[in-house]
Amino acid sequence: xxxxxxxxxxxxxxxxxxxxxxxxxxxxxxxxxxxxxxxxxxxxxxxxxxxxxxxxxxxxxxxxxxxxxxxxxxxxxxxxxxxxxxxxxxxxxxxxxxxxxxxxxxxxxxxxxxxxxxxxxxxxxxxxxxxxxxxxxxxxxxxxxxxxxxxxxxxxxxxxxxxxxxxxxxxxxxxxxxxxxxxxxxxxxxxxxxxxxxxxxxxxxxxxxxxxxxxxxxxxxxxxxxxxxxxxxxxxxxxxxxxxxxxxxxxxxxxxxxxxxxxxxxxxxxxxxxxxxxxxxxxxxxxxxxxxxxxxxxxxxxxxxxxxxxxxxxxxxxxxxxxxxxxxxxxxxxxxx
Numbered sequence: 001x002x003x004x005x006x007x008x009x010x011x012x013x014x015x016x017x018x019x020x021x022x023x024x025x026x027x028x029x030x031x032x033x034x035x036x037x038x039x040x041x042x043x044x045x046x047x048x049x050x051x052x053x054x055x056x057x058x059x060x061x062x063x064x065x066x067x068x069x070x071x072x073x074x075x076x077x078x079x080x081x082x083x084x085x086x087x088x089x090x091x092x093x094x095x096x097x098x099x100x101x102x103x104x105x106x107x108x109x110x111x112x113x114x115x116x117x118x119x120x121x122x123x124x125x126x127x128x129x130x131x132x133x134x135x136x137x138x139x140x141x142x143x144x145x146x147x148x149x150x151x152x153x154x155x156x157x158x159x160x161x162x163x164x165x166x167x168x169x170x171x172x173x174x175x176x177x178x179x180x181x182x183x184x185x186x187x188x189x190x191x192x193x194x195x196x197x198x199x200x201x202x203x204x205x206x207x208x209x210x211x212x213x214x215x216x217x218x219x220x221x222x223x224x225x226x227x228x229x230x231x232x233x234x235x236x237x238x239x240x241x242x243x244x245x246x247x248x249x250x251x252x253x254x255x256x257x258x259x260x261x262x263x264x265x266x267x268x269x270x271x272x273x274x275x276x277x278x279x280x281x282x283x284x285x286x287x288x289x290x291x292x293x294x295x296x297x298x299x300x301x302x303x304x305x306x307x308x309x310x311x312x313x314x315x316x317x318x319x320x321x322x323x324x325x326x327x328x329x330x331x332x333x334x335x336x337x
Contacts, residue, residue, distance in 0.1 A: 002333075004068040009133035010195065013231065013252075013274070015307040020299065022332040023069040023135075024325065025235070025255075026315030027061040032322065034060050044089040048074050054121030059129055065322060066329045069133040072125065072189070074118050076139030076200055077147055079185050083177060085148065097147045118185075119192040126193030133196075136189030138182045140201020140236070141219045145174050157206040164211060175219050183226045196231035198255065199223075202314075205238025216245050224249035233276055237314065243268040258313030262302045274307030279328070281312050284320040288327050295331045303336075 004012065004021055012021045029035060035057060038047065047053050057073040077087050077095040088096045125134060139147075146154035149163050149171075164171045186197045207215055224234070228250035235255035239246065243265050246254055253274035256265055262275050279298055283291045295310075302308045310332045316325070 003062060003066050004133070005131045006133045006195070007131075009068050013133075013196065013307065013309065015274070017308075020302075020308060020310050020332050020335055021068045021133075022310040022329050023067040023071065024061070024065075024312050024316050025071070027065065027067060027071065027325075028057045028073045029316055030318040031316055031320040031325075032060055032064060034064065044075065045078075045087075048078055049117055051117040051120035051124045054117060055125040055128055058121070058125055058134070059132070062129075062132055065325045066333075069135060070125065070129070071135040071137060071198065072118070072122055072194065074121070074137070076137070076144065078118070079138070079181055080144070080148065083181060094153055095147060096152050098151060119188055122189055122192040122194055134194050135196050135198050135233070136186065136192075136194030137198040137200055138185050138189075140199050140204060140234070141175055141178050141182065141223060142207065142215055143201045143203045144178050144182070145171070146203055148174055148178070155203055155206065157203055161207070161211065179219055179223055179226075182223060186227055186230060186232075190230055196233060196252070197227070198233040198235055199227075199251070201234065201236045204236045205242075212239075212242060213245075216242070221249055224251050227251070233274075235276075240265065247272060253307065253309070255311060256313065262298065262305060262308075266302075266305050271306065274309070275302065275305050276309045276311045278311070278313040281314050281317050281320070284312070284324050284328070285317060286324075288324050291324055292327055292331045295328050296335070299332065299335045 009021050011017065038053065038057065047057065054073050058070045061067050062070055075095065077097060080097060081087055084099065086098045090096050122134065122136060142160070146157055146160040150159040154160050189197055204212070204215065232251045233253040233255050234249060234251040237257040238259065240260035247269035253276050254265065255276035256262060256278040258278050258280035260278065262278055266275050279295060283294050299310065
């Protein structure tokens with residue numbers, strides 16, 4: 001089966017699908033030999049600072065794996081630099097966040113001071129690949145806040161939760177400024193040529209119940225309303241117990257991890273949301289027959305979902321083989337044919 005063009009993907013995204021679209025989170029990454037070749041000569045920061053590199057890497061999975069859409073190659077933490085933070089990438093650690101100038105207060109997002117090339121990369125991609133559906137993306141509020149508060153990845157939100165409880169004013173100030181930045185970067189990505197925006201809120205499910213409710217009411221629901229004019233996807237993990245809440249957001253789609261049945265999530269949402277997911281990334285490291293069987297099971301489970309995009313329950317792993325992903329794409333494309 002051939003890869004969908006932009007018009008076909010958009011039609012499927014809106015629920016008028018003849019077949020199931022497929023792409024993968026972190027599909028433009030370390031498992032690709034072509035990516036590794038570029039990475040040998042450039043740092044992550046250098047790659048994310050060059051529009052041509054951003055565009056080229058973003059398109060690699062369409063060309064090499066056969067997925068139906070691209071997601072722009074970038075990092076969720078880099079926009080923090082336009083707020084006065086310094087972002088470094090350290091081997092085996094990832095993004096490390098610090099205050100750029102300790103004598104200067106952290107400020108709101110300043111688009112005019114934004115000299116990184118995310119938007120130029122999107123514009124160049126759109127010029128080079130006008131017929132390919134393109135996702136932009138941004139971090140979710142609590143996930144970005146965790147990097148700011150902890151200074152690096154805080155997956156269990158331990159440092160973040162301590163700040164919420166012990167310094168609520170600091171937390172509110174951070175969340176307010178981050179929410180404004182997220183809205184502006186999402187809108188600007190669409191203005192630059194992205195067809196939809198995915199909000200990566202990977203660690204939100206680590207919040208205790210009462211704090212998640214506060215987070216939802218104070219930040220997540222208002223954020224979704226601000227983005228309601230855009231095509232959006234909200235990705236989170238360990239949030240299956242909050243489906244009835246998430247169904248109240250204004251996001252177009254909910255991207256689910258592998259801990260939930262898509263059909264059940266869809267039912268809890270009263271069939272009002274598009275669904276994306278949710279093959280566990282570990283299956284992409286298993287025998288191809290096993291991966292294809294699980295892919296088929298998920299497709300069967302999702303067959304009555306009006307708006308559905310096949311994806312993983314989290315990002316592609318570095319040890320994933322391109323052959324396995326090609327076979328998964330082929331299984332999705334041939335489903336129901």
